Amino acid sequence: MDVMTLIDRLEDLIANSRKVPLAGSVIINEQSLYDLIDELRAAMPDELKQARWIVKERQEMIEEAEKEANRIVEEARDKADRMASEMEVVKIAEKKATDVVEAAQAREREIRLGAEDYADEMLANLEVNLGKLLTAVQRGRDRLQGRIER
Numbered sequence: 001m002d003v004m005t006l007i008d009r010l011e012d013l014i015a016n017s018r019k020v021p022l023a024g025s026v027i028i029n030e031q032s033l034y035d036l037i038d039e040l041r042a043a044m045p046d047e048l049k050q051a052r053w054i055v056k057e058r059q060e061m062i063e064e065a066e067k068e069a070n071r072i073v074e075e076a077r078d079k080a081d082r083m084a085s086e087m088e089v090v091k092i093a094e095k096k097a098t099d100v101v102e103a104a105q106a107r108e109r110e111i112r113l114g115a116e117d118y119a120d121e122m123l124a125n126l127e128v129n130l131g132k133l134l135t136a137v138q139r140g141r142d143r144l145q146g147r148i149e150r
Contacts, residue, residue, distance in 0.1 A: 003047050006040045 013036060017026040 003040065003043050006036065006043055008039070010036050 010033075013028060013032055014026060017028045018028050
């Protein structure tokens, strides 16, 4: 018998018991009340077991859901950390690449200017030497033509 039926019977027992005049109380057959309480106790364990099982299952489901939620949150944090770390590595690599390119451009400028200075110096020396050579050639020709006395 289920608990609700037994509660209904308990209610009927109270409702159908004799009333004490001017007191608002009822006289209940003690043995009938004890019998009904025993039946309630006998009926309750199955339903209590079922209710406890339902509560336990619910609690286990909640715990599993919390574990899963925590795992997902932790996974998301790890992924965010990895992404942030990767982005930081990319930024550092880009900065280093920019520094290397700037250093290479500065070195290229320095080498080019040095090479231009060297070429200008060599050409100036060549110009002086060619001027001397031209003068020597002119004198030699003049001598051959008798323009210059010895």
